[in-house]
Amino acid sequence: MHIALDAMGGDYGPEELITGALQAVKQAGIKVTLVGDAELLQSHIDKLPDESSPVSSLEIVHASEVVGMDEYPVDAIRRKKDSSIMVAFDLARSKKVDGVVSAGNSGATMAAALRKLGRVKNVVRPGIASMFPTLKRPVVIMDIGANVDCRPLHLFQFAVMASAFASLYDVDRPRVGILSIGEESGKGNSLVRVTYELLQKSSLNFIGNVEGRDVYKGDVDVIVCDGFVGNNILKVSEGLVEAVMQMLKNEIIKSPLAKMGYLLARPAINRFKKRVDYTEYGGAPLLGINGTGIVCHGKSNAQAIKNAILEAVKMVENNVKDKILKDLEKNQISSVDS
Template identity: 70%
Template sequence: MPSSKALSRIDIVRSSQVIEMNEHPVDAIRKKKDASIVVAFDLVKQGRANAVVSAGNSGATLAAGMRKLGRLKGVARPGIASTFPTLKKPVVLMDIGANVDCKPLHLFQFGVMASAYSCIHGIKNPTIGLLSNGEESGKGNALVKETHQLLADSSLNFIGNVEGRDVYQGNVDVIICDGFVGNVCLKISEGLADAAMQMLRDEIMKSTLAKIGYLLARPAFKAFKKRVDYTEYGGAPLLGINGTGIVSHGKSNARAIKNAILEAINMERHHVGQAILEGLALEEQNSGGCSS
């Protein structure tokens, strides 16, 4: 149980409505003005809170953040970023579902915003890769090709295209894609991780020798599980809104929520919003304005 001192720092603000996971985000926040997600962002707008952490409807969380706090100046489309483990280091992927239909400018700005976000974790001049079906600059659909040119002409540390097979190699700090591709990539990764763990359990249970081997290798398995555990990262930041918001997984446990809150605090302390504004201003100055 939390101490009385800890409990004294918590204020409970009541709301009478809930936005369900299957509801249309924009329609839901318009109809349910007293929903918990809407009320939470309203508290930030009023100055009674500094950030919002939600494990609810991610689309509604982003929509409520935009409606109550607005977008940062110059941001065409706010998005959702996600940090995940790779062979070498944690990597930021953006967008993971907020924007399924994008223009080159949107993806370019995802690069600016995700780069600014990466810096708060001590990464100087983050390397950026564009998710495509080939490493060559001529690969990809029209969206990817035009985005590639924008990134190549910018002052960002863009290293080129990244193929799906290289996502988990950790050769870049940031990977950019539209929300449709990003969400599919994220969900496939989650499903693969669950399936791989279940396959391993099934094989272990097939023989006594395998069970003994598991017991001997248990410390390594525990370390691996912690390394790929989503709760270590807490949640996905909403980048581009005029405030701080974190979207946590719908099945988040207490550890995940705790880490999401810590990440929100970290974003506030490092003024991520201001860093994004400065990044956008720099690119605007260097290019004389880009629009696609």
Template identity: 70%
Template sequence: MRIALDAMGGDYGPEELTRGALLAVKQTGLQITLVGNQPVLQAHLDSMYSGASGESDIQIVHASEVVEMGESPVDAIRKKKDSSVMVAFDLVRQGQADAAVSAGNSGATMAAAVRKLGRMEHVSRPGIASIFPTLKKPVVMMDVGANVDCRPQHLFQFAVMASAFSHVFDIERPRIGLLSIGEEVGKGNLLVKETYTRLAASSLNFVGNVEGRDVFQGNVDVIVCDGFVGNICLKLSEGLASAAMQMVKDEIMKSTAAKIGYFLARPAFRAFARRVDYAEYGGAPLLGVNGIGIICHGKSSAEAIKNAILEAVKMVDKKVNQRIVLGLAANALDEETMD
């Protein structure tokens, strides 16, 4: 298997991304194509080369441009046809890579994937799923930002796509919850009420509405929402975690006993931080395009990049896209029969 890594995107630059690629090849029998500025990437690769097995499985494909973080995604992919993210997805399109991973401009990554790979049959709107840690298994939320104004059929398709993705966590028949403001049928806005009816009538394993407080309980495997709500949930969670950490530190700094206590308990806090760290879970998969793409956080460390690459491998192994095709085709048949 070969994964294309956009080696120019991300807040920490090509060196950190190259290191992530090396971690991934060392851990598995994988081949990786670094896409970006050839001389820069070759220099990083040479400086890290230790002769360990697997390192020769990394190749470089040159791309002359880079999409910057602040650029308009639509403009960027139109103007920068030779950008690292466009070239990475082109490798997937040509069958020269099985998946592409990028920690660059998220909107541009999404746009490049749709442009190069195209939407899957029966998919109205490709979207982005995100993995949330919970008290039990991780939960997959979709959409988290690609589609801000949705109709019920979009949310329905997110349910099918996110369920297929759940197989990377070895979940065979994922429980699907619809994000709303009360558990009872009939609670929620118009979009949620109509989506509820559609999900309840389907053969999916729909368990009903879930509330904001249920997200971290782990009692469902998939949570469906529109991209506006999902993106706010994602960023609110990140913001709350970081503000809480700051508040705890402020309080601890006020007393010597607390400082000593914190020192003793630090391994536990580190274990907790790892448990809630997005990097542990890889990146956010792009679902609904004819190929596999993973969007990583801009602040992804080498470790996070490695996990995203392994996640892409798992998506290939678990045949996530084939499952989406089948799921949506079955639903299309159901709908035709109902007519």
């Protein structure tokens, strides 16, 4: 198994990304190709301690350009053909690597994947999925930002693709819900109502509407929505976790008794922090591209990068791309219906 890592993306620089790559190599016995400024990457590798034995499983492919986080994705990949993200997906297109991981510009990552790999047959709009913690097992939400304006056909295909991905995590016939403003089938805007009807006729395990308050209950395995709504769920969730932890900290430091209570509750609090920590979930898969790609949070640390690489490996090993193709063929709908 061989994964390409865009080593120029992310907020923490190549050193953190290389550390994550090494952790993945140690854990899974795979190869990782670092794509970026070869001289810079080699200088970081040379600083690693001698005991970093898996260094031999790291390769470097030079890329002279980088797509910035603030650049418009489509324009950037057109202008910067030798950017690290374009070179990484070029390696995937030429079958030199099995998948690509990046913590850089998410829009550019999707655009580069489409430019180099194209779409899975019958996919109209590839999207980005993400796993969210719940009271039970994690739920897959799609789309989380790639497609802000959607038609019913797009949401329908998101459901099919996200179900294929959810099946990686030992979920038998993933339960699919559509995010709406009420449980009743007639609730929601026209996009939700038409998509509801399409999902009802499909072979998916569709359970109906899901309200925002139910996202974290864990009673559903897949939730579909357009990218505008999905990205807001993502950002609100991140902000809520940070706010809760800061509020808790503020209350603890107010009194000696609270500090004593914290010492007793610290193991439980640490387990909670781990449960809601995005680094535990690696990255967000690009579903619908004709290959394997993972986009990570810009603030991804070494652990997040390691888990993203391992997630890419799991997707390749379980042929998610082929499963999406088969499931779409089984659930074809006409453009008239959508």
